[in-house]
Amino acid sequence: MQVGRISTKMALVKSKLPDTDYVVNPYVGCGFGCLYCYASFMGRLVNHSISDWGHYVYAKINIAKQLDDQLTKLPNQGKSVTILFSSVTDPYQGVEAKFKLTRQCLKVLVNKQFQGLVAILTKSFLVCRDIDLLQQLPHVEVGLTITTDDDALSRHFEIKAPPTSKRLKTLTKLNQAGIPTYAFVGPVLPHLLNRPSLLDKLLGRIRATGTKRVFVEHLNASPYIKKRLAQQLTKSELLPSAKSRQTDKIIHQLITKHGLTLLGGQIIRHQVSNR
Ligand code: SF4
Numbered sequence: 670m671q672v673g674r675i676s677t678k679m680a681l682v683k684s685k686l687p688d689t690d691y692v693v694n695p696y697v698g699c700g701f702g703c704l705y706c707y708a709s710f711m712g713r714l715v716n717h718s719i720s721d722w723g724h725y726v727y728a729k730i731n732i733a734k735q736l737d738d739q740l741t742k743l744p745n746q747g748k749s750v751t752i753l754f755s756s757v758t759d760p761y762q763g764v765e766a767k768f769k770l771t772r773q774c775l776k777v778l779v780n781k782q783f784q785g786l787v788a789i790l791t792k793s794f795l796v797c798r799d800i801d802l803l804q805q806l807p808h809v810e811v812g813l814t815i816t817t818d819d820d821a822l823s824r825h826f827e828i829k830a831p832p833t834s835k836r837l838k839t840l841t842k843l844n845q846a847g848i849p850t851y852a853f854v855g856p857v858l859p860h861l862l863n864r865p866s867l868l869d870k871l872l873g874r875i876r877a878t879g880t881k882r883v884f885v886e887h888l889n890a891s892p893y894i895k896k897r898l899a900q901q902l903t904k905s906e907l908l909p910s911a912k913s914r915q916t917d918k919i920i921h922q923l924i925t926k927h928g929l930t931l932l933g934g935q936i937i938r939h940q941v942s943n944r
Pocket residue numbers: 699700701702703705706707708756757758759792830
């Protein structure tokens with residue numbers, strides 16, 4: 670793994686994501702190296718190819734200072750503004766234990782008495798390190814990406830991410846600490862489309878953590894992502910399915926069965942690009 674340090678001109682970047690005004694990405698690259706990750710195009714910023722994804726991380730060492738400066742310019746202490754950590758990296762990947770950039774940014778938000786929503790999306794239990802800061806923010810939510818409840822299967826797709834069982838425990842811990850949470854079931858892996866009983870079990874395990882809200886997203890089937898996935902789908906004898914639209918109905922039924930709320934009101938589906 671190549672780890673470097675860079676500086677950034679800004680921390681808050683305007684977002685095109687729904688219900689998100691700004692994103693903060695403390696790192697370029699992600700050591701978790703998920704095969705389905707759409708963010709591997711970020712490598713062009715630091716002279717890495719798509720195939721290098723998961724093998725480099727650059728820490729934006731001045732990001733907390735830039736965030737401090739930008740927050741000063743937001744009117745009403747950012748009331749009604751939503752900031753997402755993060756859109757093209759995991760804010761709690763392994764190097765965060767050393768650099769603490771996400772923690773530094775949260776400290777800035779607390780000190781500035783930021784009044785908007787701080788939304789965090791991660792696959793890592795390291796987020797629990799910052800419960801003390803999260804509890805001081807007036808509006809916060811933490812999402813854990815949970816694509817399966819099978820640690821061995823997760824290892825095929827989310828090569829170096831924490832085991833999915835640990836992510837479920839993280840949800841439990843955050844819920845016990847009073848932090849609003851949700852599970853991000855995305856992408857819906859191909860075997861779940863073929864076997865709804867597994868999705869049933871997965872949603873049941875999410876609900877058992879105390880989490881009541883889920884995002885559900887289908888795979889971003891860009892050609893380069895399909896190419897990467899194809900290697901593992903062959904190894905694990907999993908067959909991709911074109912049944913995603915047919916299974917939306919089943920997914921909705923299972924969400925209702927487990928007393929969960931579907932965030933965004935619909936299952937997210939990507940426009941397939943040729944990238
Ligand atoms: S954790 Fe998120 S950002 Fe990191 S490789 Fe996986 S999908 Fe991409």
